[in-house]
Amino acid sequence: MKMILHDLSQQEFEALYPSVDANTTVISDDGAIRHCVGCFGCWIKTPGVCMLKDGYQGMGELLSKCDEAVIISQCVYGTFGPFVKNVVDRSIPYILPYFVMTNGTMRHKKRYKNTFDLTVHFYGDVTEKEKETAKRFVEAMCVDFHCGKHNVYFHEDVPAEGVTK
């Protein structure tokens, strides 16, 4: 399965993806998302599911079914825009609370067997330093979520049709 997470307007998204197949789930901003409140309920109360019932509580389950994820986000200071970062923060039910060591530093243990490849399309006016930060950020995030391959692209404007294919 494939997930597309984006912060484009409906119109911009439809111009980019005129049709989406049944195997793809699109996560977009419906205005209702709440920010993670750091309760860790997704690990110790309702393991695997976020406690905030706003329609974005199922990110853990969704990622467990993905072999491919695409993120299209404004680049803000070398990281995602607030909406996309919000969804990513709400995605920690995908992993377990336990610590494991990787390359000499800690990270969380995997919950699920699957892995997904990640492609990130950043758009907007981005400085060279922000680009470097953004590449390092995506790489580190891929370690956190045990991703497979990853690719990062930068676009000056909202990506146009064909760019993300």
Added chain:
Amino acid sequence: MKIAMINGSPKLGQNNSGIMLKLFEPFIQAAHEIAQYTISKEPLTQEQYLALLGADALLFAFPLYVEAIPSHLLRMMTALEKHAKREKKQGLYVYFIINNGFYEGTQNRIAVEVLENWCARCGFRFGMAVCQGAGEMMPAVESMPMGHGPLKNLGKAMKSLAEAIDNKSCGEAIFISPNWPRFMWKFQSHLFWRNAAKKNGLNKADIGKLMDNQHAAD
């Protein structure tokens, strides 16, 4: 000097960022006027944004969330950038205390870069950052003597940060782990998760629950 302290933890109750700010306050000169802000319940008002821009220095304390800034704080930072540009407020000194869950304070490196990039966009001066690993240890150690035992590194780092703020100067980010063995932190954390789950009526196997019959990792 007017210092605005912004607690950027999204937790509603006690949080490690708040403990860090409380422990830090005695380090800076008593003559400073300190105003406290939280953003966990409500976003800041226009007046509060303007008050921040009217301060001599800002001190943010926040947790690392997925390698960078928690989303609600990121939203606040983008709003502050807009206000700063509108008000043509340049050169504000900004300092940071970051804490993260993993043992290594160095895991805050990317967040520090993001903060530097933000300061550059706003026209602010990146003052200094203290980045502490194993932040969830704070409630257990907050009443221990600062600068000793598990708080040895933190005491030294907070002293440097206070000097920087008192003199409105800039310095390098300091990355620290607690003076406590890493294997102990790992062991204690695992015990913590199991006990916390138990209080909710869950056992060890429940913590590893899989949705919709998906397969467990090896």
